[in-house]
Amino acid sequence: MFVKLNNRVFLNTDKITRVKVAEIKDEIRIHFYEGTTIVAKSQKFKTAKAAIKWIEDNMK
Known part of the structure; x- marks a missing residue:
């Protein structure tokens, strides 16, 4: 499965072994x-809660 990080980058979630805020x-x-x-870094977030929410919403 692929997740859209931004306008130009899609991330292959099958190869991701670890996600770190x-x-x-x-x-x-x-990361x-x-x-x-x-292999990739996300956009900037204002809070760690916002970053974790993004992970929960997009990485299923």
Whole structure:
């Protein structure tokens, strides 16, 4: 299954092994991993709750 990250990027969820909500400096992003390698980063979120809600809504 594919998930749309933005206008140009679709993520193959069958290959994703780990998803992490990361707070780096003043931004919160979702990092998608294949094994130990980050393959994609999401848009910026204002809160961790908003990032988790995005995961729950889009990654089924």
